Amino acid sequence: MPPIQTRASSTTDGSTAASVGLSTPVDLPPATLARLPVYLRELNLLSRTGVEVVSSGELAEAVGVSPAQLRKDLSHLGSYGTRGVGYDVAVLQAQLGREMGSAREWPVVIVGLGNLGRALAGYSGFSSRGFRIVALVDPDPExxxxxxxxxxxxxxxxxxxVVPRTGAAIAVLATPAEAAQAVADRLVHLGVTSILNFAASVLTVPERVTVRKVDLGQELQILAYHEQRKSDEPVLAGPPASGTGHPEPVLTPERFPS
Amino acid sequence: MPPIQTRASSTTDGSTAASVGLSTPVDLPPATLARLPVYLRELNLLSRTGVEVVSSGELAEAVGVSPAQLRKDLSHLGSYGTRGVGYDVAVLQAQLGREMGSAREWPVVIVGLGNLGRALAGYSGFSSRGFRIVALVDPDPExxxxxxxxxxxxxxxxxxxVVPRTGAAIAVLATPAEAAQAVADRLVHLGVTSILNFAASVLTVPERVTVRKVDLGQELQILAYHEQRKSDEPVLAGPPASGTGHPEPVLTPERFPS
DNA sequence: GCGTGTGAAACGATTCACAGCA
DNA sequence: TGCTGTGAATCGTTTCACACGC
Known part of the structure; x- marks a missing residue:
């Protein structure tokens, strides 16, 4: 009797999750879940700027969704707004953070330290959101x-x-595609239950393990499709500042703001 | 009269596209479009292995989707299979490649060469899928x-x-979040119509520009949510080889296969 | 009055089930 | 017989519109 294995589905929002029974709060719809980190980031920004209250309209505008969608999303977490007023930034921030697990600090192991793995190991966006890289692993003697x-x-x-010692339950896979499945098998065996997969390969994992796949080449291919579409049907609407014309430099900051 | 601007929506599959009129082939549903690169990659693999025919079942299995979904996806491109047999790998590969724009080689400019930007500049997954990095840009004198x-x-x-000289219509943004919008404005002004945004910020661009956002921190946060869920509701199903127990090393390759 | 919270409607994506053809 | 191609049914997501309460 082979253990149940699921294919980690591909595109973003491919997430394979077991979640058998419902615990205290209900399970969030995947589409909503994918947006919550964005809301949370914006709330952190607002709170740092000293803003104390936001309406769904303002917050929605800032993150690029419709006000209705924002409200519907937040309604899954409960009622944290005030009618006629809006949302208390601090309250919503705390609630969202709690829901997303930002309260804890999550130890993460990175496997594969080629170009991409090394970049991820130094990526500030991880540490700033509650993740701590606790181990780096690669087979290259160099x-x-x-x-x-x-x-x-x-x-x-x-x-x-390494994995048991650090207690990491989340792993980032940045290995060549051919190695990914073997490494994933070992990680799962060691108790890892969430994998962020950068390798261009489909992982098969037990039901209880969540996998998300990020395929950078795929992202560009999707853009290329749109590009092709645009060049196929040349003009249609009025000329929109038309192409590669006039360098005419507007805005020329000398350095990225830190 | 301000020009029409759209917010590039967040999660993967946030793509803002103009595509006013339909050209010769119909517009693909976004969900389908997001899967095509995966199919294409698997077809390339199969063709290299010498496989000449695949059924929807086999291909679906390999990429982790249902056979019905695969067939529905492919049906948007036309009828390229043979009933009772399956799909000719070479034919499907060619058709998919043409549809996705893999026929051409797309010049790409990367802005921002910190950790991530440098990794992307050397990323083999870009070149292998028909993209050529033609320019790197950063404000840091170092x-x-x-x-x-x-x-x-x-x-x-x-x-x-740089941009007009190289003719890049696709740009990769790997700048700090605060710089992203200003750089995007300049890129758009220079005729760039597709942007892959790694900065943790929402871009506002004209309608005709397609933006896809990849937020690595966000991906981990979604995993953290699932992790939290799992640890909240501890046991429910039978013990699944249970946690961090027994190192018991299975599989220990000394190096990643090249 | 104003903005939240939410049922209901509209839309899109996935799955089902089978007709049709090699 | 076996597998594709596809309408129909199902399911999930987004949008609409308005009742409710500060």
Missing amino acids: LIGQRVNGIEINDLADLED | LIGQRVNGIEINDLADLED
Whole structure:
């Protein structure tokens, strides 16, 4: 009797989750869940700017969704707004953070420290959102022992020591496509239950494991499709500042703002 | 009269596209479009392995979707299968490639060469799918003049020269969030009509421009939500090899296969 | 009055089930 | 017989519109 395995579906919002029974709060619709981090980020921004109250219209405008959708999304969490007024930024921020698990700090292991893996190891967007990179693993003797962002790269052969020691339940996979499934199998065996997969391959994992896939090449291909569409049907609407014309430099900051 | 601007919606599958009139083939549903690159990748793999025919069942299995969905997706492109047999790999590959614009080679400019930008500049998954990085741009004097993967980093101040010279219509944004909108404005002004945005910020662009956003922190947050769910409702189903137990190393390749 | 919270309607995507053809 | 192609049914998501309460 082979254990139940599920294919981690592809596109963003491919998430394979077990979640058998409903616990205290209800399960969020996937589409809503995918937007909550965006709301949370904007709320953090607002709160840092000293804003204390936002209406659904304002917040929706800031994150690029419709006010109705924002309200519907938030309504899944309960009623945290005040009619006629809006949402208290601090309250909503706290509630959203709690719901998303931003209260805890999550230890994360990264497997594969090629170009992409190294970039991810130093990515500030992880630490700023409650994730701590606790281990780096790669099989390349050239890399083992090197440090990235203060963390030493361990041998992939020692994965079975490293993961239990750090207690990571979330793993980032940045290996070549051919290696991804084998590594994932070992990670799952070690108790990892969430995997962010950057490898261009489909992972098969047990039901209880959640996988999200990010395929950068795929993203560009989708853009290429739209590009092709645009060049196929040339003019239709009026000329919109038309193409590569006039350099005419507007805006020329010398450095990115820190 | 301000020009029409649209908010690039957030999650993967946020794509803002104008596509006013329908050209020769019909417009693909976004959900289908997002899966086509996955099918294409698998077809390339199969063709390299010498497989000449696949059924919807086999291909679906390999990419992790249902056979019905695969057939429905492909049916949007026309009838390229043979009843009772399956699909000719070469034919389907060619058709899909043509549809996705893989026939052409797309020049791409990358703006922002921090950790992530540099990793993307060297990412093999881009070149292997028909994209050529033709320009790198950053405002940091430390970086300007350096070469990544054989390409020199140009000054952001020279963007108005670089983009027209290379003819890039697709841009990858890997700048800090605060800089993203300003850079996007300049890119759009230079005729760029597709942007892959890695910055954690919402872009506002004219209708004709397609934006896709990849937010790596957001992906991890979605995993954290699921993790939290799992730890909240502890046991329910039978113990599934239970957690961090027994190292018991299965599979220990010493190196990633190249 | 104003903006939230929410049923109901509209829309889109997925799954089902089978007719049609090699 | 076996697998494609596709209408019909189902399911999920978004939008609409308005009742409710500050």
